[in-house]
Amino acid sequence: MLFSEQNYRRGEFCGSIEVICGSMFSGKTEELLRRLRRAQIAKLNVEIFKPKTDTRYDENAVVSHDLNSIQSTPVETSSSILLLNADTQVVGIDEAQFFDEDLPDVCNKLAQKGIRVIVAGLDMDFLGKPFGPIPALMAIAELVTKVNAVCVRCGSPAMYSFRKVASESKILLGEKDSYEPRCRRCYHMADNVILN
Ligand SMILES: Nc1ncnc2c1ncn2[C@@H]1O[C@H](COP(=O)(O)OP(=O)(O)O)[C@@H](O)[C@H]1O
Numbered sequence: 001m002l003f004s005e006q007n008y009r010r011g012e013f014c015g016s017i018e019v020i021c022g023s024m025f026s027g028k029t030e031e032l033l034r035r036l037r038r039a040q041i042a043k044l045n046v047e048i049f050k051p052k053t054d055t056r057y058d059e060n061a062v063v064s065h066d067l068n069s070i071q072s073t074p075v076e077t078s079s080s081i082l083l084l085n086a087d088t089q090v091v092g093i094d095e096a097q098f099f100d101e102d103l104p105d106v107c108n109k110l111a112q113k114g115i116r117v118i119v120a121g122l123d124m125d126f127l128g129k130p131f132g133p134i135p136a137l138m139a140i141a142e143l144v145t146k147v148n149a150v151c152v153r154c155g156s157p158a159m160y161s162f163r164k165v166a167s168e169s170k171i172l173l174g175e176k177d178s179y180e181p182r183c184r185r186c187y188h189m190a191d192n193v194i195l196n
């Protein structure tokens with residue numbers, strides 16, 4: 001097994017919070033999809049949420065860079081997640097860095113109700129600073145999985161999302177057009193030339 005997962009038996013208390021974090025292209029969404037699909041195979045009731053702002057690939061689906069996808073509900077605020085179906089046993093949340101600061105409280109409430117909550121998001125923004133509610137979620141999670149991309153410059157494990165375009169705005173939706181994953185050394189290189 002790649003990552004440790006607990007055993008879940010219906011009817012037993014199994015509330016928990018799992019965080020999957022890392023840079024862009026590190027496989028956060030793929031790992032989220034893998035865990036959610038396994039929950040569906042186990043015939044658990046799964047609901048998936050993402051912030052309404054994330055319209056990159058699809059308005060109503062969580063989509064990985066390899067175009068694997070799963071249907072989701074876009075919500076404007078984290079508190080809307082609490083309006084989930086009464087029989088939901090597993091909640092998936094993608095692009096969690098874009099949610100408001102109440103997301104950790106929301107996840108705690110869900111976990112206290114016995115729900116397995118799996119959250120994926122960027123731990124750092126393009127400046128290498130902690131991003132939104134992810135650090136607070138990491139602190140309260142039972143399990144934190146940090147995944148790495150491959151540095152596009154040197155092939156080492158990459159944990160930074162280097163922004164290739166001139167924008168200082170914290171939120172800038174984009175793909176390879178605007179970002180590339182880099183390792184610590186290549187991210188901090190003085191020249192920071194973009195190699196195409
Ligand atoms: N530099 C890279 N390093 C790793 N994976 C990459 C890279 N560029 C493209 N990919 C692709 O991106 C996929 C991961 O996509 P995804 O799960 O959506 O990542 P994330 O949600 O972390 O941005 C990989 O399986 C791989 O096919």
Ligand SMILES: Cc1cn([C@H]2C[C@H](O)[C@@H](COP(=O)(O)O)O2)c(=O)[nH]c1=O
Nearest residue numbers: 023024025125126161170171172173174
């Ligand atoms: C680093 C950084 C990223 N973003 C945006 C760019 C993408 O739309 C998402 C991240 O998607 P992924 O599934 O993790 O590849 O976030 C941003 O707005 N600001 C940033 O600093």
Ligand SMILES: [Zn+2]
Nearest residue numbers: 151154183186
């Ligand atoms: Zn590198």
